[in-house]
Amino acid sequence: MISQNYKTEFIEFLLDAGVLKFGNFIAKSGRKLPYFINAGDIKTGKQIERLGEFYAQCYLDKVGAEKNTVLFGPAYKGIPLSVSAAAALAKHDIDVPFFFNRKEAKDHGEGGVFVGYTPNNGEDIIIIEDVITAGTAIRESMALMQNVNAKVAGVIIMVNRMEKGKTDMGAMEEITAEFGFPVYSIVTIYDIIDYLETHPERLPSPDHIDRIREYLKEYGAKQA
Numbered sequence: 001m002i003s004q005n006y007k008t009e010f011i012e013f014l015l016d017a018g019v020l021k022f023g024n025f026i027a028k029s030g031r032k033l034p035y036f037i038n039a040g041d042i043k044t045g046k047q048i049e050r051l052g053e054f055y056a057q058c059y060l061d062k063v064g065a066e067k068n069t070v071l072f073g074p075a076y077k078g079i080p081l082s083v084s085a086a087a088a089l090a091k092h093d094i095d096v097p098f099f100f101n102r103k104e105a106k107d108h109g110e111g112g113v114f115v116g117y118t119p120n121n122g123e124d125i126i127i128i129e130d131v132i133t134a135g136t137a138i139r140e141s142m143a144l145m146q147n148v149n150a151k152v153a154g155v156i157i158m159v160n161r162m163e164k165g166k167t168d169m170g171a172m173e174e175i176t177a178e179f180g181f182p183v184y185s186i187v188t189i190y191d192i193i194d195y196l197e198t199h200p201e202r203l204p205s206p207d208h209i210d211r212i213r214e215y216l217k218e219y220g221a222k223q224a
Contacts, residue, residue, distance in 0.1 A: 007187050010054045011195045014158075015202055017047050020192070022204050029134065031219060034211040037159050039077050039130035052084025054186050055128060058156050059089060062184040069124045070117055070150060071098040074141045082128040085156075101144055113144065124153030131157055132171045132183065142179060153181050159192070160185035163219050170221030189216070 014020035018041045025033040042048050063069060073082025079100045086098040099116030119125060125148070127141055138155060145152055155175065160183075165171035172183040189212070196202060196209055203209065 006054060006057050007191055008195060010158075010186050011192055013050060013054070017042060019158075022208050027133065032215075034208065034215050037131050037161075039081065039158065042080070048080055048084045049087070051081070052086075052088035053091075054158075055081065055085035055156055056088035056092065058184055058186045059085065059126070060092065062156070062182075063126060063154060065092070065094055067124060067153075068122065069096060069126050069153065070119045071096055072125050072127050072141065072145075072152075073098065073100040074127065074129065074137055074144075075101050075103050077130050078128055081130065085128055101141075113147075119148050119150035121149045123150040125150050127152060127155040129155060129157045131159055131161060132175065133161070133163070134165055135171050135175050135178075138175050138179075138183075152179065155181070155183040157183065157185050158187070160188040162189050162216065162221055164221050168222045173221065 011020070014037070019038055021036045021038070022034065023036070025036040027033050039051075042051055071082040071086050073079045082098045082100060086096050089096045097117035097119075099114050099119070101113050102115065125145065127138065129137060132138060132155075142152065157172075160170070160172055162170055165174040167174065169177070172185070175181075175183050193209060193212060200206055200209075
């Protein structure tokens with residue numbers, strides 16, 4: 001299970017699983033990234049079980065055990081994330097339903113675009129995602145939610161990259177301003193920087209923290 005130091009444990013998990021990488025990467029936006037986060041590098045049963053425990057801890061800290069919620073995992077990466085989070089919450093005796101979408105609606109059998117639980121009025125939906133860059137995936141999920149009775153009450157992601165979205169605001173803050181619900185993250189990029197400053201051996205070169213800080217000077221969101 002997860003300890004009280006779960007943020008540190010989570011950063012170490014990201015590094016050990018190869019989810020958090022350092023180097024030179026190009027984002028879809030064209031930004032040149034000094035680090036990269038890819039939940040697609042989770043590929044074993046133990047890893048996905050462990051990741052679900054971190055999502056569950058964030059859920060308990062931010063949403064709480066008493067909420068009547070449903071987890072939604074957007075295809076494709078959100079599907080195993082939401083399932084693992086639901087399974088981890090079950091270990092806390094919190095039996096949270098989950099559902100996910102197909103990329104293309106099924107026109108035979110049960111049909112439809114959704115698989116799993118059908119949310120009801122009065123239930124809150126928590127979207128489970130890996131990261132938010134420009135918020136495109138969340139907006140796509142919100143378009144799907146127009147066909148669901150329940151309302152979206154929040155989003156949980158792995159890492160808040162603290163980057164500008166379409167404006168000088170952070171992408172997470174833009175989502176909150178646009179849709180009215182919070183976006184929670186297990187850790188932020190500044191949590192990762194703090195960890196790396198005391199564990200420089202985890203970096204490919206000593207100057208990499210400076211590279212991340214320089215990147216955030218240019219692309220980081222304005223702090224309130």
